[in-house]
Amino acid sequence: MLMTNFLRERKSVREFKNKKIDVDVLSDIKVYLESIENEENNGSVRFSLYEYGEKLYNELKGVGGYSGVMIESPHYITLELMNNQESSIISSAYYMEKVITKLNNLGIDTCWVSIGNVEQDKKLQIFGEIIGEINYILAIGYGKARNPFVNDPISDRIGVEDLVFIDKIGNPPEGDELENRGLDDLFYYVRFAPSAFNKQPWRFLLKKDKVNLLIKYNDKEKPSLMDAGIIMYYFEYLANSIGINSKWELIKDMVVVEEDICYKYIGEFKL
Template structure:
């Protein structure tokens, strides 16, 4: 598959057909979930809830988009099993990897944050053995849009110059440099990654000729930003493979830098 096909059309879908996904397909999704949990080595568990109606009714007014619950036939909860930054980062990383598998089956998705949902309700809904469910994924078949009456929801994305820097934070990277490294396409497509409230907090900094550092930009630190970090790490590695780079991110215990506009927390290093 070309890099352009993979991830280019990836976006959050909030209008789903009511109909359930076929039982065989749901079984395949369960198999994918198990395989990815195994890769995740006990950091997280995926929990599939077939009865979407029960979830969406209970979460009405408490989660969704602008106060309206996203109605999908099914949901998958991401349960973070270990209380560590890396478990949160890799939980999100593998949720994106699961989305790739769902997309291959023609299924669409949207992350839903459960910040406003109390623990008691979460236990009632998802089971008393859950550890830490901060997010669920709505999934199902996308409702087709009438091109004449409805506008495609469109989320504004940063330009490369807004999130890729050279040697020093807030110093733009020259296009020539990205071309030399063969990374223009990667940084073009990576912008389509989903992020909490579309904040796109990720920043990439060329540290030297062989290393890229991933940082998160923020005003007030919030651990949830680590979820956005995990997602972008997945996108980077996946797009990197198409650019012929087969490496993986190494997490580092992040320093915090003060920049002109933001503070930044360092998350990981990637060897080119």
């Protein structure tokens, strides 16, 4: 499936069939997870496939998930962070979305599940020896069929004019500026990337030969580094698909405040 179609149609599945994934496919997934760890190569992220999801679900039922609502699926993939550095948090989300794309191509549905509120002692009891921190797992399997007579709610998406700044924060693109630079489709489709609670905190500061990724937040929040990693993956993939073969370079310790709104600089992408 084209990435543009995948992004427009991408939905987290909250109800899974009681149908296990074929053992050969699970074996291929394990190999792929190992390849992702090797690609990441900093040793800051580790993935593990839990084939017997029922046990994991029963252990996390009532404590895992959003507001204690645990997603039941036949299998899970854990995301273990080996340290709390910002770069590790960002790359963990980047690579998990890469895993999700691979699973989608295999016809497998997914759902991010937060277990950040689960006590560490409970996690040790469930997962055994943990070197790092597990705050997210991925439920995987085959989603139940949706009722064709019930319309799925359509999430609002911010417009490109609110997503992209030109040269300085708060300055939107004018007229055909993005189209003339061949970037209109990229920014149109990247809007469909997922974010926690659909907050869509990402903003792009477009300059002559580069794009800076910013995360928008207020002074009572923390910038969502997981959302940063997710949007970086999809932006990079879409940019590469139109011939812009660059990769993100992270920016450290740079925050700008404009009218009580904070913008944390995350990375730079050369055009």
